[in-house]
Amino acid sequence: MKYTCSALSASVVMAIISLLMSANTLALEVRITQDMASMPVHHGDDFINIQRIQDQDNVLTGGYTKTSRKCPPFCIQPLHVAPGVITVAELELLEFIDKKLEMGSGILIDARTPAWYQKATIPGSINIPFTHFDPEKSVAKLADVLLKLNVHKKGTGGGSFMDSIRNFFSGDANAADSPWDFSQAKEILLYCNGIWCGQSPHAIKNLLSLGYPPEKIYYYRGGMQAWQSLGLTIVVPK
Amino acid sequence: MKQHIKQHNIFMCAIKTPFTWVIASLFFIFAANPSLATGDDYLDALSTEAEASAHVPSNTGNAGPSKEQVALEKLLEKEKPTTFKYYKKLNRWDKATVVELYRTDNADTPAKFDHLRKKVLDLYFKR
Numbered sequence: 097m098k099y100t101c102s103a104l105s106a107s108v109v110m111a112i113i114s115l116l117m118s119a120n121t122l123a124l125e126v127r128i129t130q131d132m133a134s135m136p137v138h139h140g141d142d143f144i145n146i147q148r149i150q151d152q153d154n155v156l157t158g159g160y161t162k163t164s165r166k167c168p169p170f171c172i173q174p175l176h177v178a179p180g181v182i183t184v185a186e187l188e189l190l191e192f193i194d195k196k197l198e199m200g201s202g203i204l205i206d207a208r209t210p211a212w213y214q215k216a217t218i219p220g221s222i223n224i225p226f227t228h229f230d231p232e233k234s235v236a237k238l239a240d241v242l243l244k245l246n247v248h249k250k251g252t253g254g255g256s257f258m259d260s261i262r263n264f265f266s267g268d269a270n271a272a273d274s275p276w277d278f279s280q281a282k283e284i285l286l287y288c289n290g291i292w293c294g295q296s297p298h299a300i301k302n303l304l305s306l307g308y309p310p311e312k313i314y315y316y317r318g319g320m321q322a323w324q325s326l327g328l329t330i331v332v333p334k
Numbered sequence: 335m336k337q338h339i340k341q342h343n344i345f346m347c348a349i350k351t352p353f354t355w356v357i358a359s360l361f362f363i364f365a366a367n368p369s370l371a372t373g374d375d376y377l378d379a380l381s382t383e384a385e386a387s388a389h390v391p392s393n394t395g396n397a398g399p400s401k402e403q404v405a406l407e408k409l410l411e412k413e414k415p416t417t418f419k420y421y422k423k424l425n426r427w428d429k430a431t432v433v434e435l436y437r438t439d440n441a442d443t444p445a446k447f448d449h450l451r452k453k454v455l456d457l458y459f460k461r
Contacts (some may be wrong), residue, residue: 150425157434160385169379209377209383227377295380 180310
């Protein structure tokens with residue numbers, strides 16, 4: 097009887113909290129979709145509610161209003177960055193947050209250099225600059241980065257790990273000879289500044305050259321510019 | 335015949351030389367403009383562009399006020415307490431609009447305060 101009362105009380109409290117949250121989000125005039133006003137996400141130790149700016153007169157300011165950066169290097173990126181890699185937009189990114197990031201099977205990666213990342217990022221992201229995936233970087237540093245994606249060094253079967261790296265990059269090896277074990281690799285969604293930004297495409301191409309399964313890679317081509325053009329929540333890293 | 339061949343060869347040499355120079359020049363021109371900038375040049379360009387791009391608007395989520403917002407609020411509280419009272423009653427998005435104006439307005443201080451005061455009151459009374 098005692099436990100039933102406690103459970104009942106907890107249920108009532110949760111129901112009230114849900115109702116209050118629903119009431120708050122129902123009050124939003126500028127929703128994400130007809131059925132979704134906001135989405136909660138963990139960002140480090142914080143809990144952030146992704147929603148849209150409610151001021152209907154709000155406009156973009158700053159660097160993301162530029163139309164014509166010099167190309168090269170800031171050239172228009174193709175819709176499909178590489179075969180097998182899935183290009184997504186905002187709703188798919190939010191679904192990724194909900195179904196994969198929050199469940200622990202996915203990682204949202206801001207692939208920009210720190211100078212860009214420090215300005216602001218999408219809630220839920222971690223920063224891994226695209227340069228960190230360069231196969232020509234030190235193996236130790238690459239291993240540290242890949243470990244974040246749950247990618248481990250394979251057993252070398254007698255030879256040294258450095259030998260397996262050399263063999264892989266000798267040009268004669270195929271993906272099966274990759275020194276990295278991608279069997280438990282997380283699904284990753286990468287983005288950078290927007291359609292004119294090559295940082296996440298660079299990162300994706302480097303990951304593919306290392307042997308990362310393309311079906312586990314998602315590319316948010318619209319990037320920070322598209323995200324902010326919809327007034328979606330951003331967070332400034334501490 | 336030999337004279338003809340000799341003239342032909344001289345003629346071909348004469349053509350080839352400037353033609354070769356043109357081709358070589360074109361080669362160096364295109365070689366100096368790679369279709370995809372990578373490496374240090376690209377990183378330098380990214381860094382320069384990051385510095386040149388203005389800071390993003392303060393539409394941050396519930397992760398706390400930005401440094402600009404904190405600075406603005408201290409300034410308003412000290413210099414324009416009446417304006418600050420109205421500012422405090424604005425919602426998060428309207429406050430972000432005021433902060434953005436504070437950040438981007440290049441007017442001198444008295445005019446800047448006027449702009450901020452006007453913006454705050456406009457936002458307050460349009461609620």
